[in-house]
Amino acid sequence: MTTENAQTAEISDQSVPAPVDVPPVGEDINLDASENYFNRELSQLQFNYRVLKQALDTTHPLINRLIFCCIFSSNMDEFFEIRVAGLRQQMKYGRETVGVDGMQPDQVLAEISRVAHDYIHEQYDIINNVLIPELEKENIHFVRRREWTPAQAEWVRNYFEEEILPVVSPIGLDPSHPFPRLVNKSLNFIVELDGKDAFGRETGMAIVPAPRSLPRLVRLPDDVCDGGDNLVFLSSMIHAHADELFPGMEVKGCYQFRLTRNADLELEDDLEDLASALRGELLSRRFGDGVRLEVADNCPEELVQFLLREFGLTERDLYQVHGPVNLTRLMAVGSLVDRPDLTYSSFSPSIPRQIRSKESMFDAIRKRPLLLLHPYENFSPVVDLLRQAAKDPHVLAIRQTLYRTGADSEIVEALADAARRGKEVTAVIELRARFSEAENLELASRLQEAGVIVVYGVVGYKTHAKMILIVRREEGRLRRYVHLGTGNYHAGNARLYTDYSFLTCDESIGDDVNKLFQQLTGMGKALKIKKLFHAPFTLHNRLISLIEREAGLGENGRIIFKFNALTEPQVIKALYRASQAGASIDLIIRGICCLRPQVPGLSENIRVRSIIGRFLEHTRVYYFGNNGKPDVYCSSADGMERNLLSRVETAFPIEEPALIERVTEDLDTYLSDNCQSWVLQSDGSYLQNQPEEGEERLASQLVLLDRLTSKPN
Template structure:
């Protein structure tokens, strides 16, 4: 199959330094820094690939706008965690250098350069592509200068009734120091002239936008001439800022937004993890500043004032031509009833194996079940728990919970089982980033229902996705197991691609039981038969399996699919396998620190990233093993944190039909010629395009056609 690439001009422009290839005859040093891409810069490149979806006409228009917003959301977290971590290294003199050799100061400068370029392009796409195309569809962002008298009157009423009662303007003077602003909140810096009722002449004020109000409001049809008309909250505040400062002249009003360090730091020797976490959550909103976004029409002296207040420099300043928080524009999809401009709905299918069965236990006992979400329904996982809760033969249920949602059906089933007198244990990971508060609430709800709740192991996040159900059958106990690559979150199961595996294999059931013993109790690591588990065996077993393929030489075959590859020892093992002649395909959605296609180093390694309607989240390790393939699905990516400092599980898929199915799924991704981006040796990504006369093949669309009841 011939596939063409977009030109370099259409690809990711931010690439590492030119590659230096060792002369023929010289040994390639696996440890050389030029053989590794930087983690943070690779993550930025993934965000850029998301942004480029906003230009792809294969996506519906409102979804293209959503991609533009997702880019902002991704960058927020990138600055809150990754950039904040680099700044912390400099602040406390704890600089570390990765295998790529970049120092934190050097890396921060490069991140700033790349991020400024990407954000400039983002606003160019918004202002010059997306908004004009929305206008053609009669969807309008109505600017202040465009308001009709009727619209202006409606806005004034909305301001008086909805905004004015809850807004708190803060004049800056000796008794009103600069306020402590919440992370990522929308704020305005206002330039004032004149004296207030007390004779104060402050010159400046800060207006925090009420967080309880929507950032985008739909104008009623009776004040518009047709179509969908939306107005920004910032426009309303700009228009009526003078009402916040009676008797004073507002000479300027400019929006800004501060991004703060939002990473949580918890000691390993805590006596009460939940209490410590509650305390840390309060401080997350007010961490050190890491980025300042300001409207590009804000006067320089006010910009410099803000930078000084937040302890930031020009490198941390992002002046934007539009709203400072594009994430909130995602509300367009809810405010506008235009299904023709969004993805069509589809119905996830239910495999025939369980469609005709009343009992999930009967179906799983017949043969193992493998589901691929979102194409196949998540409901069988919930049904398994519901049936277990009601089944008098079920004695115990154990489950790990990472991101679930406190009001989910999974949680209800566990609570129901506990109320019915079953032994129910939930291992809840309180430190799932940005889900901490929700997980604390979840823990309380389950405890109230009688569930035994534990928080895993301090210092090792419990990221494994496991359910163990113990059922009495014919005078003996049988264990039923669910293992997954993703979270027990029904909402995520509609937008993330993940595998669910259900089995009653005795060895796997015994292994999962031992893992729960390790998580809830104390003692030495127990011998595990079939599963690989981090932080004990997963890392070493992956390397040994890669080395086994290397021993097969040119007959070796490796296909990995996961979200990120950063762990140096795994990368070195892959380099050695490539040098031995093994054919290696890596399907990596996001970060990749491995440099592919380098002569005598990685010329047999190909790396591609799939970006489309769904967030690729499956983790699959395929080893050809000279015609007798070993295939594993896993909760873990190939990152240091997953393999060395988390509780993770990789589980074998042994049923021949399921092995063939997984291989077919992987081949679909490798055949994608329009939603795939191929990593080049110089660090750039080029998007595949069908060659002349070649049929367009998008992996996600093909899987939708194959697996769902109704395609979209």
């Protein structure tokens, strides 16, 4: 494996977490010392920032740059809903815990506030001063109220009266109308009023929740415009006609705001009925404690302070923004504007030659195992395998784990079809897949109605493994066909996330997967597994033992990990020891990384890079050089405590030489990336790789697109 020595350039030295002191050089470095670890929350924030920076990367099409800005908003929403909310809960109930980085929750919250304010300020600067002007040049306009022509103003008035007024519910604030309980992340307006209403009330204030059923961005008809694509915000229409909501009163001001609430679910481990308990908790998610208040920056100070008091928040939790408070909704531009020249060119995921001419997936897999890399290679073979299994009279049973599948899933339909045809079908559905809980509850009901046996895994251990097991009778004996993956059974995600799918009929792997399903659906002691590593039982220990084996090879040791995140202290310490022993280590970590690389005497042989591009990097790969005879595993598990110690996860071996070479080549491509990769420095900052003078640009995702996909449509 080789790493390209690309020149690095820091994209911005502003708005980044404060550098952390580098540990001293020495042979007796304490691996437990807090200075050897980065804080996970601040590391997560830096990943979000790298996503935001894509909005300035002109190698991405313009509308996709806008979408990156929206993805940053969505990521920040979840960060506050879950991570910030968790820290606040610790302090509220006096349960503060200190991680390996040594930071107290209050210290972390203070640093999050400092960094997040800088990032969000920069986001609005990018929107207002870069993206909107560039969209204007492309004849795509966000038409402000002051810019409406008489014809546009008349159209907006009609839209307000016909679409908004019938469904909006303004709420005056007085003793009989207390401050309303507003839904998490909903768009709202605080209105300053003068005068008395029909009942003689003189409250001075009202709240207007924007109807959730209405789009936040509306396209103006071409016949009231002078060409181009013209879009208007719902907030602008409500602002313009707020006086119609309060007839006879003077609207002195109307200001948008949005409250982010704690959206994490807390379920006890000793539940009698997980599904019933989860249904009850889902409603509370919409009305958890407030954690962040976003307000238009022209809102008067007394109104801002009023809102902070109502939500029990402080200045640290306040974000005053110059623009819409719900930027995520700008994602709609992609569907409202027909400009394929401003979006990524389409591509056709390829079908490997091995199955292209085969009518039967079973015949193809029997010939040799199949490894697919989505989205470059099509997800359809996985769906086809299940469809064929549902109709095949020789198939007796199908078992599958489901974490996220999507509302309209062909996989779910195939499972239901198989059950209706009399096959034994079992689905292990993880109800607690974050923000997919309601969808999974509905999914469970649909499958049960079709005759599928539905179980919810093990309370206290999320079932995150991706497994399909198909039992088929062939020539008088039973053969097991298996799919194992690094991602979810979600066809939409398979077009956006990079993930491996592995299809095999290897007897040992089939037996292992069968035993894992027995553990998930039944009860009993952990069964002996031959080839797979599985959490929470063997994966953590095996991962560390393989790291230690490479450490024992000294300078001949070679480790490459590709994770979404690395936080687990014991794995990090094992990597430190391997580096100290001379092993060469490359970590491709998309998001959170608590390991501090490139510290002399501690981690000088460890390099960490993050790949950010068109697709969300999601593959998990463990590569161990093994003195020239590499051991390669793909996995559903990241290098986090929750994955390795408190979830049901699998890591599966890639054993065929051609497939090992294939995965190795993919890893080499990532390690050679000199423009979509960001390198983690020993002080905690990230530098983006740039090609050296005269060097060809190498963007790993574009290389894989060219190598694996069909030509653009």
